Amino acid sequence: xxxxxxxxxxxxxxxxxxxxxxxxxxxxxxxxxxxxxxxxxxxxxxxxxxxxxxxxxxxxxxxxxxxxxxxxxxxxxxxxxxxxxxxxxxxxxxxxxxxxxxxxxxxxxxxxxxxxxxxxxxxxxxxxxxxxx
Numbered sequence: 001x002x003x004x005x006x007x008x009x010x011x012x013x014x015x016x017x018x019x020x021x022x023x024x025x026x027x028x029x030x031x032x033x034x035x036x037x038x039x040x041x042x043x044x045x046x047x048x049x050x051x052x053x054x055x056x057x058x059x060x061x062x063x064x065x066x067x068x069x070x071x072x073x074x075x076x077x078x079x080x081x082x083x084x085x086x087x088x089x090x091x092x093x094x095x096x097x098x099x100x101x102x103x104x105x106x107x108x109x110x111x112x113x114x115x116x117x118x119x120x121x122x123x124x125x126x127x128x129x130x131x132x133x
Contacts, residue, residue: 013039033086043088047078050128051093053118058109067105071098090127097132106132 006016012029027042029035040048051074062069073096081089095113097106110132113119119128 012036014042032080043078043080046088046122047076047091049118050091050116050122051076053116054093054095054113054130057112057116061109061112062105065105067101069098069101069109072096088126090129091122092129092131094131094133 002019004016005019006014008014012035014027016025016027017023018025025045026039027045028037028039030041030043031037033041035041055072055074058072059069073094075094077090077092077094078088079090079092081087097109101109110130113130122128
């Protein structure tokens with residue numbers, strides 16, 4: 001069975017259904033590529049996948065140790081190439097951890113964030129920067 005089932009609905013919009021849960025996600029082409037920007041673009045979802053994977057892998061690490069990570073924030077800046085084939089050129093993730101963590105906890109979370117499965121799966125041509133606040 002497919003993990004996600006996707007369907008083109010017209011006017012540069014798509015719908016994706018997560019087959020296990022039935023959760024629905026809609027996309028639109030971005031404004032700078034003929035779309036209306038009414039939904040996440042496919043490349044926005046790539047940026048979202050990176051940020052949520054980082055938060056999830058840190059959450060797993062924190063949960064297994066009884067630490068609270070609630071309120072951790074990840075803001076992603078996506079840059080597309082301006083020349084040559086259109087692709088994601090860089091992803092900058094600005095991460096803010098809760099103030100209650102000590103330096104050892106923060107260091108461990110930074111290490112696991114750098115090893116999240118999405119980050120390890122992305123093309124090395126994409127410049128990925130993790131900034132810690």
